[in-house]
Amino acid sequence: xxxxxxxxxxxxxxxxxxxxxxxxxxxxxxxxxxxxxxxxxxxxxxxxxxxxxxxxxxxxxxxxxxxxxxxxxxxxxxxxxxxxxxxxxxxxxxxxxxxxxxxxxxxxxxxxxxxxxxxxxxxxxxxxxxxxxxxxxxxxxxxxxxxxxxxxxxxxxxxxxxxxxxxxxxxxxxxxxxxxxxxxxxxxxxxxxxxxxxxxxxxxxxxxxxxxxxxxxxxxxxxxxxxxxxxxxxxxxxxxxxxxxxxxxxxxxxxxxxxxxxxxxxxxxxxxxxxxxxxxxxxxxxxxxxxxxxxxxxxxxxxxxxxxxxxxxxxxxxxxxxxxxxxxxxxxxxxxxxxx
Amino acid sequence: xxxxxxxxxxxxxxxxxxxxxxxxxxxxxxxxxxxxxxxxxxxxxxxxxxxxxxxxxxxxxxxxxxxxxxxxxxxxxxxxxxxxxxxxxxxxxxxxxxxxxxxxxxxxxxxxxxxxxxxxxxxxxxxxxxxxxxxxxxxxxxxxxxxxxxxxxxxxxxxxxxxxxxxxxxxxxxxxxxxxxxxxxxxxxxxxxxxxxxxxxxxxxxxxxxxxxxxxxxxxxxxxxxxxxxxxxxxxxxxxxxxxxxxxxxxxxxxxxxxxxxxxxxxxxxxxxxxxxxxxxxxxxxxxxxxxxxxxxxxxxxxxxxxxxxxxxxxxxxxxxxxxxxxxxxxxxxxxxxxxxxxxxxxxxxxxxxxxxxxxxxxxxxxxxxxxxxxxxxxxxxxxxxxxxxxxxxxxxxxxxxxxxxxxxxxxxxxxxxxxxxxxxxxxxxxxxxxxxxxxxxxxxxxxxxxxxxxxxxxxxxxxxxxxxxxxxxxxxxxxxxxxxxxxxxxxxxxxxxxxxxxxxxxxxxxxxxxxxxxxxxxxxxxxxxxxxxxxxxxxxxxxxxxxxxxxxxxxxxxxxxxxxxxxxxxxxxxxxxxxxxxxxxxxxxxxxxxxxxxxxxxxxxxxxxx
Numbered sequence: 001x002x003x004x005x006x007x008x009x010x011x012x013x014x015x016x017x018x019x020x021x022x023x024x025x026x027x028x029x030x031x032x033x034x035x036x037x038x039x040x041x042x043x044x045x046x047x048x049x050x051x052x053x054x055x056x057x058x059x060x061x062x063x064x065x066x067x068x069x070x071x072x073x074x075x076x077x078x079x080x081x082x083x084x085x086x087x088x089x090x091x092x093x094x095x096x097x098x099x100x101x102x103x104x105x106x107x108x109x110x111x112x113x114x115x116x117x118x119x120x121x122x123x124x125x126x127x128x129x130x131x132x133x134x135x136x137x138x139x140x141x142x143x144x145x146x147x148x149x150x151x152x153x154x155x156x157x158x159x160x161x162x163x164x165x166x167x168x169x170x171x172x173x174x175x176x177x178x179x180x181x182x183x184x185x186x187x188x189x190x191x192x193x194x195x196x197x198x199x200x201x202x203x204x205x206x207x208x209x210x211x212x213x214x215x216x217x218x219x220x221x222x223x224x225x226x227x228x229x230x231x232x233x234x235x236x237x238x239x240x241x242x243x244x245x246x247x248x249x250x251x252x253x254x255x256x257x258x259x260x261x262x263x264x265x266x267x268x269x270x271x272x273x274x275x276x277x278x279x280x281x282x283x284x285x286x287x288x289x290x291x292x293x294x295x296x297x298x299x300x301x302x303x304x305x306x307x308x309x310x311x312x313x314x315x316x317x318x319x320x321x322x323x324x325x326x327x328x329x330x331x332x333x334x335x336x337x338x339x340x
Numbered sequence: 341x342x343x344x345x346x347x348x349x350x351x352x353x354x355x356x357x358x359x360x361x362x363x364x365x366x367x368x369x370x371x372x373x374x375x376x377x378x379x380x381x382x383x384x385x386x387x388x389x390x391x392x393x394x395x396x397x398x399x400x401x402x403x404x405x406x407x408x409x410x411x412x413x414x415x416x417x418x419x420x421x422x423x424x425x426x427x428x429x430x431x432x433x434x435x436x437x438x439x440x441x442x443x444x445x446x447x448x449x450x451x452x453x454x455x456x457x458x459x460x461x462x463x464x465x466x467x468x469x470x471x472x473x474x475x476x477x478x479x480x481x482x483x484x485x486x487x488x489x490x491x492x493x494x495x496x497x498x499x500x501x502x503x504x505x506x507x508x509x510x511x512x513x514x515x516x517x518x519x520x521x522x523x524x525x526x527x528x529x530x531x532x533x534x535x536x537x538x539x540x541x542x543x544x545x546x547x548x549x550x551x552x553x554x555x556x557x558x559x560x561x562x563x564x565x566x567x568x569x570x571x572x573x574x575x576x577x578x579x580x581x582x583x584x585x586x587x588x589x590x591x592x593x594x595x596x597x598x599x600x601x602x603x604x605x606x607x608x609x610x611x612x613x614x615x616x617x618x619x620x621x622x623x624x625x626x627x628x629x630x631x632x633x634x635x636x637x638x639x640x641x642x643x644x645x646x647x648x649x650x651x652x653x654x655x656x657x658x659x660x661x662x663x664x665x666x667x668x669x670x671x672x673x674x675x676x677x678x679x680x681x682x683x684x685x686x687x688x689x690x691x692x693x694x695x696x697x698x699x700x701x702x703x704x705x706x707x708x709x710x711x712x713x714x715x716x717x718x719x720x721x722x723x724x725x726x727x728x729x730x731x732x733x734x735x736x737x738x739x740x741x742x743x744x745x746x747x748x749x750x751x752x753x754x755x756x757x758x759x760x761x762x763x764x765x766x767x768x769x770x771x772x773x774x775x776x777x778x779x780x781x782x783x784x785x786x787x788x789x790x791x792x793x794x795x796x797x798x799x800x801x802x803x804x805x806x807x808x809x810x811x812x813x814x815x816x817x818x819x820x821x822x823x824x825x826x827x828x829x830x831x832x833x834x835x836x837x838x839x840x841x842x843x844x845x846x847x848x849x850x851x852x853x854x855x856x857x858x859x860x861x862x863x864x865x866x867x868x869x870x871x872x873x874x875x876x877x878x879x880x881x882x883x884x885x886x887x888x889x890x891x892x893x894x895x896x897x898x899x900x901x902x903x904x905x906x907x908x909x910x911x912x913x914x915x916x917x918x919x920x921x922x923x924x925x926x927x928x929x930x931x932x933x934x935x936x937x938x939x940x941x942x943x944x945x946x947x948x949x950x951x
Binding site for chain 1: 655701762817
């Protein structure tokens, strides 16, 4: 268990639970040692970035996204996300199209294994030129191919090709070990979807997100739900539940696959009765605590206020490890103690 | 009055071995053969003997050209004098995904110029992935007095001004179908250019245009056109406006709605519901842009006879889809977004026993953070409920070999299996193994498979399977897959019916490319990009196979010896002369010459005119 570190947040209170979550995530991976060196070096930069975990990735140039490690039993994209020990990271402002819309300025931090791409409202021309790097999978240590595809993808990298090559070789090396970082750049023409559809969906999504963000749109209220250690978030519509019990059981179902991984059994979410019991224990026992961020940006324990008040003020949900919920509520602390 | 009544026998004399005179006069033969619609049949017929060849040529009214550079307009006109309908496809399919430089070619203008002189009575033009300028559209509108039907899919180079020209001058227009093009959408004024007394329209599809059209003009148009069968409006048409349109068009068979997002009063809702009740002839429903789902039920009465439901722009949730599908008992084809998730696909399985085609598009292919979408579970659920499924396009973020094996066991009749695991090179997420066995199962079980798109982590084993079992395969799309040249060699060696092969980001090199030397003339085309092919390999190919056009597109700043993108296709027209500087045409021939064809006109085995 890592020691929570204090950071200098911009506009946030000290020792926000979020950074601990970030630490938690980063240390839970098997390859944490290599990572933590890197993490430490990025600590200052990540102060405002831990917030990124909970936000849509509309990163500004110069920001890097925090690492996110999958659980051993679960891989986000089916491969173990490993860090590249070479702390190669692109300086985003150099590498990106100057005219890129805001959605494009996320850097690809190869070493972090992070997919960073945000919804782009622009034309496919942006998609082309905003692409940064992609490491093709496949156990070919073919640097040349990698670099060719990168060159195809990278329209405006003004750096010399050497760093690109480096990355290529290191990534290929990683590929050989079947541990390619999930550094996801925007690959030209992938997934294979026509520009018209891409553009239409991008603008639709912005609309939906705008509508649903906090304010109840026409009868739906989507908030993000994240869970410690889970590789990705979910979204739930609070309007579809009428009380805390319904919400709680829906979340249990939704995240059961991750906790089962933690339980130690492999895969098979939901079908094994045993696993569900295990999950209920996890959630109702003391392992996890359901918290939410309210309109003021404070993190609260779910269940204290009447349901309607909760749906009105809830901005996002987080399923936190009980041990991380220190300071939120005495109840949470008690749970931890009882378990131990 | 047959404009082509002047008969010209341009042929040499009948060969000596044919001594028996034809039992039919030419006119009868032509009449009989004129009843043949299938291009494949016509192709076979044309090979019987010279008389039949001629009769077929004279009786053909529609020509399909799958690769516009495989033949020249002059050759086409020489062989088929009586064409009234042309379908042309231009750029390689990967141009849809921005892999082909913008000015690559496939411009319709040179075709139109020849057609204006040889086919002045041309009625229909259907183009896919061609470059079409406003000038060309105006040329088309002014030079073909009988012109009736224009369909543009995935084309580029034009604006709504070009549409205005068509609307203004084509007095006999029956079809205007504008889909998913790179169009410069300046305004909706083009609609108003249709004359006030114009009433022949049967098909109007402007769903993908974003500018506002004048609704009053549209309403008047629609009420005048009593033969209107297909109406697909854009998202700017509100529900209320749609209702007014539908009142005039009870005979519609295909409807593309506008937005379903307007707030309705109860009275409006009831009116709409009633209007939809009268749309009993609908077999296709699409659109549903920006859908506000509480209003979906208003569509239910119109769904009784639906066979094709296109929800691929409507971000529905699973429950909403389930409710809708309960009212679509006749559904054969369904396109959805992955917002419906596995739950929605379970509903598909439960409610659509007649389903033959399913396409699941990703709502948000690039956003990793919010992972909605479908998984293998949804696909499996569909396969249990929809045993007649034979066409699938499935975008997902995770898949397993076991799931695919189950799916094809349930649905062994797949003809089109296009699976896109969106993370390139991703293995089976449960076992961490390559997805070889999944596609192995597909090709072993689905003997009728014509089209296959593979994805995920794949070794050469996948391609061994494909080469060994996929004997009916015609189109194969490969990305981020394979281990060595051997993979591609297996495919080229084993898939006897292969016509189109498109590959990107795979470790296939010259050995693989050249192993298909003998094969490419029996194929429409080969595309290889970001592979390991070099310029020398391409030059060798071009040298050995003079009847192939070998084109290389170079990236800026790439290694001189690398052939970044290679496009190889058979052609009887020789290397093209309209390639931009970034496209290198490798050819044995000097400028101006072209390879001789075996017969005058073209040989159907070389000429791509029959697809």
